[in-house]
Amino acid sequence: MxxxxxxxxxxxxxxxxxxxxxxxxxxxxxxxxxxxxxxxxxxxxxxxGEGSKSFSDPPPKYEPANLTLIPFDRNPHFVDREDVFKQIDESFKVKKGSQPKAALFGLGGIGKSQIALEYCFRRKERDPECSVFWVHAATLARFEETYKRIGIECGIIAQEEESQVDAVTLVQNWLEIRHDSRWLMVVDNIDDAEVFFKEPMRNKRTLSQCIPRTGKGSILFTTRSRDIAVDLILPMQPIPVPVLTKSEGAELLRSRVPGDHSKEHIVELLKELEYIPLAITQAAAFMSKRRKSIPQYLELYRKSDSARVRMLSYEFSDHGRQYNSMESVAKTWIISFESIRRGNPRSADLLSLMCYFDRHAIPAALLCRDDEDELDFDDAVAVLCAFSLVESDEAGASFDMHNLVQLATKLWLIDEKKGEEDKWASEALNSLARNFPAPLHHTTPEYWQRGSNFLPHAQLILAHPFKGQQDDLSLARAALLYSMARYLHWRGAVMEAKAKNEESLEIRERILGEKHPDTLRSMGQLAWMYPWISMEEESVHLGERCLKLRREVLGEDDPETIDCLSDLAMAYQMQEKLELAESMQRKAYEASKRVLGPEHLDTLNCLSHLASVLDDMGRYEEAEATMRKVISIKTRVLGEENSSIFSEMHNLAFNLEHQGKYKESEEVYRKTLVLKTKLYGKTHVETVLTLANLVLLLVNQMKWSDVAELSVWFDGEAELLQEKEKDNPRLRSAMHTLRRFSFRLPGYEPSESSDAGYSYDESEEELVAIPERTEDLMVEGSHSKLTRVA
The missing domain is CATH 1.20.5 (Single alpha-helices involved in coiled-coils or other helix-helix interfaces)
Structure with missing residues (x-):
């Protein structure tokens, strides 16, 4: 118009x-x-047949079919990655007229570009008429630069006119329309989706729009992101580039560090470097320049995290990298970190947070914020997984990191994000303090699963050297220590549990004061722990103080006050003040029944404690009736094989033995032993306690053959038991019993493994009876006794 x-x-x-x-x-x-x-x-x-500037210019001196425009020579140290090459060839098998395309993706430094480079040379050897082109796609400028070079080398544009023409479009059109022979193009380092798919060049078109599309030409892409790889070649599947195999890693190392190296040292180094090609090449460059042997390198590398970070930052010239560029593992991954930060800042935050957890099985619960949208969290994690920096389990419930990635991320935070190291360490501590399962009087399988999942991360963050002492961080530490202490006690690490609870109490009392409810919780839990490590006097003293403060702060009928009264009664019982213990337990039981109800598990625990006191007082029939009542109600409420019932069954067998009901006692012991073994394993303190009492019962009945059968129980477990005994007096006591009665029978020769490395005091005439609670899946109040040995 x-x-x-x-x-x-x-x-x-x-x-x-x-x-x-x-x-x-x-x-x-x-x-x-x-x-x-x-x-x-x-x-x-x-x-x-003429150049672009003048029709009188002479034609090119070569035929287009003979072109090989690769900016690198062949890598003499390349090790075969045959599986990957086969997958590339398979991807290139398409219907006639369709364009063959393949995409390699994987962690930075995993060898994608080296594979692509080697593939170019192999393709040229197989098909000499195939032209080969290499395009850098990390930035707009590099993409345009490599297209211009292709245009100039192919005679499409004259060098003096390169700034005046749209070289990218000219080269694209030439490859799509005028190039009659087969060609292969490698489009390398497409790591930023925004740059490749969205940002326009000077010709107002994106990089993705300028990739030639024709059935005559094959395209091989490389990228760190699986998501980008999928977008590049849909509906085909991208090709993941794995770490090197053990043999490939050894071949690469030997080619880079000639000499006579032991197989053991090579394997050690490869494990430390996680079979990542760039890390192996970097280590080789370091050893060559510094004239270090593999053992000397390992010694330096293992000194500390800071030493490993420095060595990951060691720069060297790597084959097939950018011109005149010095590389390092740290620098390579920092490029990924920055790309992630630009594209999804939440992903970068998660990566930073993960640095301060153990790198294995990081629970999603520790990473996701309370107010965070689930889809936003999933998207952020997906970016890290796409870049191969993080690996997810099938359910997306936990994540693993490469050790080297974790170290490089810490370096990034130290160098590029100064002041943020403690920020993320603090967030990790607060997350663990919130999420580590709080001590429960009636534990559940979920409690133990979460505790097992979180424990390695909690131990790591507690060792972090925070700068300064802020009260809020100290209180988060105290909360974590308090929760860990109970969990460790159940696991059997009672001395470690005591130390952590003592630190928790010290922090809370100093900052919050002795009357704060959190302080009283640490105080009450410590008083409860002391008797199990023969500290009855300390337990009574601290328990009396805690009970007085709880009555003042919480009131007489508060469940925590009632619980403290029951625990104090147990401490008196261990001092053999049985009448006082009975009176206090009855008061605790009646109060709990009134406040919580007769079938509440806290109430049943008080009743279980009372039965234990009655048994110690010699009132066996009354104790038996009380025990059976507790077992009956718990079985009905929780099910027959719930772990909270196992210790009740053990103590019933103990009581039946006192009454001379040996056959019934043995039956209950054996049933309990089977159930505990199934749940805890053979070397768990609860299993060992039941085994020890069963052996004592059999010895008293002169059933030597039955005892001999049980004497091989710990074959192959000596080393593990020795380690566990160091931190658990109750386990030591039970094992002492087993050594005296199980492994020194007439005519029985124990295997070397069954008693290897153990010793005991021949002069000790009596084992101290230490009431025991189960460690794992345990309900507070249940305890398995160990018989006195006269």
Whole structure:
């Protein structure tokens, strides 16, 4: 609707007004016309065999089919990655007319570009008529630069005109339309989706729009991101590049560090470097320059995290990398970190947070914020997984990191994000303090699963050297220590549990004061722990103080006050003040029954404690009836094989033995032993306690053959038991019993493994009886006794 000279002024104004909304269409038409002009110019140039500047220029000295435009020579240290090459060839098998495409993805430094480079040379050997081109796609500028080089080398544009023409479009059109022979193009380092798919070049088109599309040409992409790889070649599947195999890693190391190296040292180094090619090459460069042997390198590397970080930052010149660029593992991954930070800041935050947990099985619960949208969290994690920096389990419930990635991320935080190291360490501590399962009076399988999942991360963050002492961080530490202490006690690490509880109490009392409920919780838990490590006097003293403060702060009928009363009664029982213990336990039981109800597990625990006191007082029948009542109710409420019942069963067998009901006692012991072994394993303190009491019962009945059968129980477990005994007096006591009665029978020769490395005091005439609680899946109040040995 262009105005004509014959139109009146009013008609010309009307047509001009109506054309205002057509700017975009006009722009698109102009762009198309521009492309057509360039194509026509290209056709004219190629048809005459002349250059772009002058039709009188001589034609190129080579045929296009002979082109090999790769900016690197062949890597003499390349080790075969045959599986990957086979997958590339398979991906290139497409229907005639379709474009063969493949995409390699994997962790930075895993060898994607080296594989692509080697593939180019192998392809050229197999098919000499195939032209090969290499395009850098990390940035717009590098992409345009490599396209210009192709244009100049192929005679499509003259070097003096490179700044005046759209070289990218000319090269694309030439490969799509005029190049008659087969060709292979490697598009390397497509690591930023924003740059490749969205940012326009000077010709107003994106990089992705300028990739030649024709069945004559094959494209091999490399990227660190699986997500990008999927977008590049849909509906085909991208090819993951794995770490080197043990043999490939050894071959690479030997080619880089000639000499006579032991197989053991090579394997040690490869394990430390996680079979990552760039890390192996970097270590080789370091050893060559510093004249270090593999053992000397390992000694330096293992000194500390800071030493490993420094060595990961060691720069060297790597084959097939950017011109005149010194590389390092740290620098390579920092490129990924920065790309992630630009594209998804939450992903970068998660990566930073993960640095301060153990690198194995990091629970999603420790990473996801309370108010965070689940889809946002999943998207952020997916980015890290796509870059191969993090690996997820099938359910997405936990994540693993490469050790080297974790170290490099810490370096990134130290160098690039100064001041943020403690920020993320603090967030890790607070997350663990919130999520580590709090002490429960009636534990559940979920409690133990979460505790097992979180424990390695908690131990690591507690060792972090925080700068300064802030009260909020100290209180988070105290909360974590308090929860860990109970869990460790159940596991049997009672001395470690005591130390952590004492630190928790010290922090809370110093900052919050002795009357704060959190302080009283640490105080009460410590008083409860002391008797199990023969600290009855300390338990009574601290228990009396805690009970007085709880009555003052919480009131007489608060469940925590009642619980403290029951624990104090247990401490008196261990001092053999049985009448006082009975009176206090009855008060605790009646109060709990009134406040919580007769079948509440806290109430049943008080009743279980009372039965234990009655047994110690010699009131066996009354104790038996009480025990059976507790077992009956718990079985009905929790099920027959619930772990909280196992110690009740053990103590019932103990009581039946006192009454001379040996057959019934043995049956209950054996059933309990089977159940505990199934749940805890053979070397768990609870299992060992039941085994020890069963052996004592059999010895008293002179059943030597039965004892001999049980004497091989710990074959192959000596080393593990020795380690466990160091931190558990109750386990030591039980094992002492077993050594005296199980492994020194007439006519029985124990295997070397069954008693290897053990010793005991021959002069000791009596084992101290230490009431025991189960460690794992345990309900507070249950305890398995160990018989006195006269």
């Amino acid at each position: 262009a105005p004509s000279v014959d139109d009146s002024s009013w008609v010309r104004r009307k047509k001009g007004f109506l054309s205002l909304g057509k700017d975009k269409e006009v722009e698109e038409i102009a762009d198309s016309l521009s492309r057509y002009v360039q194509v026509l110019t290209l056709h004219q140039t190629v048809q005459t």
